[in-house]
Amino acid sequence: MTDRLADNIRQAAAVLAQASRVCCMTGAGVSAESGVPTFRDAGGLWEGRRPEDVATPEAFAADPADVWNFYLSRRKANTACKPNPGHLALAELAGLLDSFTLITQNIDGLHHLAGSEKVLELHGDLWTNQCTREKRFANQVACPDIRATPKDGFTEIPHCPKCSSMMRPGVVWFGETLPVDTLEAAEFAVRQCEAMLVVGTSSQVFPAAALATMAAHAGATIIEVNPEATALSDHADVCLFGPSGEVLPELVRGMR
Numbered sequence: 001m002t003d004r005l006a007d008n009i010r011q012a013a014a015v016l017a018q019a020s021r022v023c024c025m026t027g028a029g030v031s032a033e034s035g036v037p038t039f040r041d042a043g044g045l046w047e048g049r050r051p052e053d054v055a056t057p058e059a060f061a062a063d064p065a066d067v068w069n070f071y072l073s074r075r076k077a078n079t080a081c082k083p084n085p086g087h088l089a090l091a092e093l094a095g096l097l098d099s100f101t102l103i104t105q106n107i108d109g110l111h112h113l114a115g116s117e118k119v120l121e122l123h124g125d126l127w128t129n130q131c132t133r134e135k136r137f138a139n140q141v142a143c144p145d146i147r148a149t150p151k152d153g154f155t156e157i158p159h160c161p162k163c164s165s166m167m168r169p170g171v172v173w174f175g176e177t178l179p180v181d182t183l184e185a186a187e188f189a190v191r192q193c194e195a196m197l198v199v200g201t202s203s204q205v206f207p208a209a210a211l212a213t214m215a216a217h218a219g220a221t222i223i224e225v226n227p228e229a230t231a232l233s234d235h236a237d238v239c240l241f242g243p244s245g246e247v248l249p250e251l252v253r254g255m256r
Ligand code: OAD
Pocket: 026, 027, 028, 029, 030, 032, 033, 038, 039, 040, 041, 044, 055, 105, 106, 123, 172, 173, 174, 199, 200, 201, 202, 203, 204, 205, 225, 226, 227, 228, 230, 242, 243, 244, 245
């Protein structure tokens, strides 16, 4: 770690220690050190596959089995992934602050596995299924077995145990609106916070990317954690240029 990064981490820790309300927004980068591929980096998830081929309502309508196979392969790959020190540090950070709201664009569930509670999942949850007719989620209806990862994939597309309609992955696709309650809770929290951490996101996908700007306009100090400069970096007050699995544990150590 460079002296400059260590200094910036100390500065950021001092900001967080003074704040009573803190928000954190995470993106794919926070899970990179767990082995979950990001979207836009080399080797990213969309590489070789256009998002509109697999992550849109139109793609699902045209070929539901192809879209299911894509998400099943993601479930299989993610089954082996464990929370990394960055996820664990964020779970610990919550206990050091009066108020901490964790907002994520990730669908991998690793914040929950790390022990974070009440995570606002803007883009849904890879591990849930949703009824295409009633919009009910599989974990909200009596069918706990559908939520489990099937070892050999589905032999057929899952159907709602209540109304028999086709189920879809419980994630947000391009062209769809975000879950209203979750987005409103995130907006409320960022408008109130005194400091906001933005971790492992290229800040290119809206409306998620607008949350940091909203926090900044409301007067919050913006602290970015990312090995690379992003669309947000010029507007951040402190940039911690490093991998979140190394930077976040140092930040929490600084807070303690
Ligand atoms: P991106 O792939 O756009 O950006 C990942 C970011 O993580 C980049 O800025 C990397 O520099 C950074 N990164 C890589 N390794 C890191 C590490 N070890 N520690 C910290 N940062 C690291 O992913 P997102 O910004 O999350 O949406 O993408 C946002 C949305 O675009 C996704 O939620 C998904 C996608 O389309 C939907 O599917 C709706």
